[in-house]
Structure formats: C-alpha cells, structure tokens
Amino acid sequence: MSIKLVAVDLDGTLLTDKREITTEVFDAVQDAKKAGIKIVIATGRPITGVQQILKDLKLTDPGDYVITFNGGLVQDAATKEDVVKETLTYDDYLDIELLSRKLGLPMHASTKKGMYTANRNIGKYTIHEAMLVDSPVFYRTPEEMADEEIVKIMMVDEPELLDQKIKQIPQAFFDKYNISKSAPFYLEICPKTASKGKAIKYLADYLGLTLDQTMAIGDQENDRSMLEMVENPVVMENGTPELKKMAKYITKSNQESGVAYAIREWVLD
DSSP states (O other), X not given: OOOOEEEEOIIIIISOTTSOOOHHHHHHHHHHHHTTOEEXXXXXXXXGGTHHHHHHTTOOSTTOEEEEGXXXXXXXXXXXXXXXXOOBOHHHHHHHHHHHHHHXXXXXXXXXXXXXXXXXXXXXXXXXXXXXXXXXXXXXXXXXXXXXXXXXXXXXXXXXXXXXXXXXXXXXXXXXXXXXXXXXXXXXXXXXXXXXXXHHHHHHHHTTOOGGGEEEEEOSGGGHHHHHHSSEEEEOTTSOHHHHTTOSEXXXXXXXXXXXXXXXXXXXX
C-alpha cells in the first residue's frame, strides 16, 4: 500500500542545526500535502514550541494534526482541540522531583501553559529549552504543583554528567515511565501510556489507516517508539547508530534536507 501518513521529528530531523526549514523540505512537505498525504510533526517539544513551525509549513489546515510532548498530546492543528492527552499525576511529579534532588540534576515539568521548576538556581539547559520552545518558565515549590496538568518532566545537565546519573536511576522508574534522551543534555520522562509510537497508532486508527501506510522519520532515542510502530521507519544520516540498525531506510542528514529526500524517494516516487 502507498504511504498516507508521515510522522516527522523536528530537532535534528526536519530542522537544520540552526533550527531552520530548508526550501527543499518546505517544498517536499507541500507536494506531499497536495498529494493527500498527512505530514504530522511528532516532537518532544511542548505545543508552544511548534506553533510557528506549523504555520511556516502550512500545516494548520482542517485535517492537519500535530504530536507534541513525545506523544503526550495529539491535537487538531486547525482547531487546537485535544485528540489525545496523557498526563503525569501529582504523586508522579513528587517522586520524580525527589529523584532529581537525590541525583543532583536540574529538573523542570512541562504543561500546556509553560515550564515549572523547583530549582531556585534555574539550570542553564532549562533556560535553553525555554528559549528553544518559546515557553515561559515559572519557579514553583513542589507543594505548589498539585493543581498543574503535567505532560512531561525533563532532567537536564551536561551530557557526561547526565549519562552518569542515568545509570543511578532505579529500575522501578524505567518500569513505571517512558524515559528517553531527546538530546545529549535532555532526559525526558513521560507517562507510560504516552509515546510517539502510541500517538501515531492512535492517529492512524482515527484516520482509518493501516500501519503499512505509515512512515516515521527521526534521529534520537525518543523517536524509537514511532520508528518501531510504523512499517516504514526512516532514520537520518545524523541519527544514532542504534536507531540506524532498525531503519528500513536511511536518508540524508538534517543539514542536507534529509526529510525532503525521504519524502521524494519513498513516498512521492
């Protein structure tokens, strides 16, 4: 069957290292859309971090969808109505916040309204993430977080230190949550019920599509679930070696408009 839905990661995949959309990628997305193919952004970013990109790619029309928070939120891109929303409980937040203090790692929690941290000295990677995704940052004590609707939590630090600390996280946390790195300095913690793969499966079912009609394009570990879910997984040339082992196709790098190459070579061809 021909491919009818293409889920595309943003950072390191659709965007260049300067976080730009190349002309080649823009044109390929428009051509796919004209051919009736759903191009769905699937990112770990919060919804605030993709709104301008959706507008730039003209993916805000009726029938367009977007996956954010690593699958925690699926929205109709035209109406902004939630199609799927998976959240962490307050008890989850307290457990993870305590773990972050034990590990000595800066942490922030993401909601549709913004990012919340209990770190008085706000970590530089929290600031970096806030600027990247155009999100406000709020300082709140753990006691003040009881009524917030948390979609994901991130622990952030220097790559070598973060990798060292990840080894100290008890297995019980990996059993209870979806935990993955989306960048060398980002560790993302989401509900077990939320993943890019599950979001794509739900959306495919919702649209009446089968998995052999789906493709996913990614580069990092937080893309693994969607690459495993679809029958046409594509990994960027700049993707991790482990992900490349599971790819059906390997496309060019994000610097070389690899998303455009994949769409033209394996979707529109």
